[in-house]
Amino acid sequence: MPRTKEKAKAAKLPPNYPGHDKAWRLLFLGRLIDNEAPNFLRKAMGWSYHAPNAGHDAIQLALGCTFRAGVDHLFPYYRDLTTALAAGLSAREIILNGLSRDEDVAGGGRHMSNHFAKISINLHNVSSCVSNHIQHAAGLGRAVKYYTGRPDNPVGQSPVVFASFGESSASEGYVFEALNGISKERLPVVTVIQDNGYGISVPKRDQTANEWSADNFAGLDGAKIWHVDGRDVIACFEAMHEAAEYARAGKGVPIVHAQCVRIGSHSNSDNHSLYRDEHELEQARARDPLPIFRKWLLESGALSEEQLAAVEADAHKEFGDAYEYGERAPKPDPATALEFIFPRPTSPHRSNPSPGRKAGEAAKPPTNQGWLSSNISKTPKAAA
Ligand SMILES: Cc1ncc(C[n+]2csc(CCOP(=O)(O)OP(=O)(O)O)c2C)c(N)n1
Numbered sequence: 001m002p003r004t005k006e007k008a009k010a011a012k013l014p015p016n017y018p019g020h021d022k023a024w025r026l027l028f029l030g031r032l033i034d035n036e037a038p039n040f041l042r043k044a045m046g047w048s049y050h051a052p053n054a055g056h057d058a059i060q061l062a063l064g065c066t067f068r069a070g071v072d073h074l075f076p077y078y079r080d081l082t083t084a085l086a087a088g089l090s091a092r093e094i095i096l097n098g099l100s101r102d103e104d105v106a107g108g109g110r111h112m113s114n115h116f117a118k119i120s121i122n123l124h125n126v127s128s129c130v131s132n133h134i135q136h137a138a139g140l141g142r143a144v145k146y147y148t149g150r151p152d153n154p155v156g157q158s159p160v161v162f163a164s165f166g167e168s169s170a171s172e173g174y175v176f177e178a179l180n181g182i183s184k185e186r187l188p189v190v191t192v193i194q195d196n197g198y199g200i201s202v203p204k205r206d207q208t209a210n211e212w213s214a215d216n217f218a219g220l221d222g223a224k225i226w227h228v229d230g231r232d233v234i235a236c237f238e239a240m241h242e243a244a245e246y247a248r249a250g251k252g253v254p255i256v257h258a259q260c261v262r263i264g265s266h267s268n269s270d271n272h273s274l275y276r277d278e279h280e281l282e283q284a285r286a287r288d289p290l291p292i293f294r295k296w297l298l299e300s301g302a303l304s305e306e307q308l309a310a311v312e313a314d315a316h317k318e319f320g321d322a323y324e325y326g327e328r329a330p331k332p333d334p335a336t337a338l339e340f341i342f343p344r345p346t347s348p349h350r351s352n353p354s355p356g357r358k359a360g361e362a363a364k365p366p367t368n369q370g371w372l373s374s375n376i377s378k379t380p381k382a383a384a
């Protein structure tokens with residue numbers, strides 16, 4: 001149960017917590033975007049896919065704020081709107097992605113909406129295959145471990161890699177494969193499981209036996225699992241801070257399992273009233289972490305009603321400006337439709353001439369067969 005009475009000023013706040021003003025601003029702004037996103041589709045403006053994050057806000061805020069932009073690496077999932085906002089994607093950038101505009105930093109308007117990415121800060125693009133990106137996170141964790149301390153280090157100092165996804169996606173076989181590798185090689189990767197009790201319309205009890213699906217991985221050497229109320233802002237920050245430290249120290253497999261609540265339908269192509277009754281939906285709405293946190297900020301003396309209202313007005317302004325900008329922003333030029341889809345032609349032999357051709361001589365476009373056989377023959381294994 002999220003805290004409501006503890007005095008905020010007296011509470012010991014974890015070092016990754018950004019302060020009450022910023023925390024409330026990000027939560028409130030995230031919710032404004034989340035509420036408005038489906039209306040863009042209704043107005044035929046874009047945002048063809050939206051998975052609401054209402055009910056996941058607290059763990060997402062903590063995840064996004066724990067990630068250090070440009071230092072750590074983050075692989076979010078389609079529901080991670082507040083994560084992306086807290087990590088450093090602006091409201092404008094989220095809307096430009098939603099509306100598939102040319103300036104979209106995730107993919108120049110080519111990627112699906114709700115696929116949050118900004119490579120300049122290490123917020124990575126992921127595919128739509130659920131939880132698939134944990135493999136990418138494990139691979140990047142291996143690169144981090146390999147390069148840290150080397151003179152040719154392209155990864156920076158002690159980065160942590162974060163991967164986040166839902167509880168249902170944690171059942172995919174490749175999640176176990178990645179976590180097994182993280183355990184074996186002590187890779188600096190934090191996994192965040194956002195548990196809202198459903199995989200679209202399938203309740204958790206129908207697809208995994210453990211109440212906390214993270215417990216499925218408890219046997220991995222070095223596994224440490226934080227069972228956290230994903231609606232309690234401060235508890236989420238504490239768990240995320242400890243998990244990041246655990247990863248940085250190379251202790252094993254930190255997994256933060258956050259119990260959230262899904263207030264909306266799975267996405268805008270789902271209607272949850274077909275499989276959840278009104279009583280359940282009412283209960284879900286009552287468990288919304290936003291009013292609970294606002295009440296705590298107020299009652300504990302952290303922020304006054306006037307201060308909260310000022311933060312909210314500021315968030316409304318940012319959202320309004322971003323909306324107007326996104327609406328007017330140009331769409332990608334159709335002539336560029338194939339850019340970023342096929343790799344540019346390369347000359348793999350240019351710096352490594354094949355027999356019969358001098359260094360620097362322009363290469364003939366190689367056939368796959370020719371390129372493969374010439375390169376395989378150079379590998380020590382093929383020679384052995
Ligand atoms: C590999 C793969 N299988 C199935 C799907 C279809 N799919 C999209 S979302 C989803 C449910 C995921 O539920 P969960 O992991 O609990 O995350 P939530 O959406 O509840 O946050 C499924 C099955 C997919 N995108 N990728």
Ligand SMILES: [Mg+2]
Pocket residue numbers: 166167168194195196197198199200
């Ligand atoms: Mg789920």
